[in-house]
Amino acid sequence: MTTTSTPPQTIETTASHDGLLERIKSMQSVWILGVLVVIVAVFGALSPTTFLTAGNITNIAQNVSIWAVLAVGMTFVIITSGIDLSVGSVLVVSSVVAAKSMDAMGGQGWSTALIGLVLAVIVGLGWGILNGFLVAKAKVPPLIVTLGTLSVALGIAQIITGGLDIRAAPDVLQDNIGYGRLAGIPAITIIALIVVVVGGIVLHRTRFGRYTYAIGSNEVSARRVGINVDRKLIQIYALSGLLAGFAGILSLAQYGTTTIAGQSLTNLNVIAAVVIGGTSIFGGQGSMFGSMVGLFIPAVLQSGFVIIGVSPYWQTVAVGTILIAAVYVDQQRRAAATRGKGVSTA
């Protein structure tokens, strides 16, 4: 690559002929954003005075915050065509280790909270590295690896605690992070938003993100061009574990207790959100924005059904249906794209 002359007009080098609107329209996640808008509009119309209030909207945002942190890591993992079933258990074991240690230290101040945070993140990171090592080096399929660590991590959490939740979050953690607000927005939501934005930038703007897509798109090609695929995979699973650990401390702050029995479906809910948001389970495709849209659909349905007086159990029915529909539509788009219609016109 020594040439520096300007390219001729015949080869398109930017997407700039598309405005921002066009670019958003071309995203896989756009139609699912439409679904979310419709859901919000329907509930808004049915119950304008309760559903579309600042209080309810903050409530929904607060409910998705912890899952959002997990979804960031999950998006990376699924784009590599992997899966991480262990996030819920890693969250639990991280929060158990943190709670137990903070309990032993006994303080209610920031120093105790900080130790808890560091421990939770380290424990999460450790599980993530283990997952990544088994996937990349031992070549065990990610589904099996993380199904195994799901079980092992949860078991260890139960051994440590004897199966009983530990109520031990320092006051500063609960007051400032769990219940705290900044300009009316829950602190936990702000923290999650920062994680999501940073995660999105790393995924879409950096070389790390580019390699994440490349590995999921064609692992052989990634290896041939000299990418250290094994190391990248370990890093990506480590990231997912680290974020699960971080979510563990957020969960302690929000609920004031470890939630040993309460996370058994967390992994599936997060995976469903990421997939609804347009991330392909076959890898190579997906966006952080889509995952966030996918996360809000179940949360909005839950809140809406409660408000309009429909049994909230319908939420699980609706989410499952949307999941299948979302993947079906994605498959159709993919098929259309490979027929040569162009992926950006669907």
Add this chain to the structure above:
Amino acid sequence: MSTLFEARNLSRRFGRVQALDHADFDVNAGEVVALIGDNGAGKSTLVKALTGNLEIDEGEILFEGSPIHFTTPHDASEVGIEVVHQDLALAPHLDSAENMFLGRELMRPGLLGKLGFMDNSAMRQKAAVAFSELGSAVRSVVVPVGAMSGGQKQSVAIARSVAWANKVLFLDEPTAALGVVQTKNVLETIKKVRDRGLAVVLISHSMPHVLEVADRVQVLRLGRRVATYRAADTSVEELVGAMTGALDKKEGAA
């Protein structure tokens, strides 16, 4: 003309199969050498051995006159040798500029680059320049490669290899899956690359394509080079004869 890249007496055995049996090979700068042979003649093994994808049992490889040893494909890339694999090895979800620079991204200057931020617009510009110089059929560098035609994918793969190869370019069956127009395009591209002074090694089953574009033709049979012809002086019949052994001519003049 001095020999740029040469293999002498390469042997490689897989169990009881002697894939390479004291095979020789040579290519000069600025020429297209076609490597032909029947299935199992050892073409792929030879190319793998020459590009750091396979260890050899005996023999030596000379690059610019001195012995060289590649342990990984990366070693071969380092000295300017690239391969366009038959399966192209492109990432279908990435666009052609992203594919071209995959593993060798241009980073933003300064702190942003250190943090891992890429200079996408520079990569797109350079990719567009590379495609247009090769007369490529690629019309946009921002469309995912998976949505392109077979010919366009092939030209992305070739452009990527050409961009990084400054000495030797190997092409493994580049026209096997292409239509008439696309094939013509690829053959033109090969000539352009040769005219830049690169050594081009073309592996192909298509004798007419070989005769159209190659300067010399080297024939492999049963793991060794059995003949070398000047393309201008030979014919499809002669090449097929050498490939199948009907014509038992050893190391033809060239």
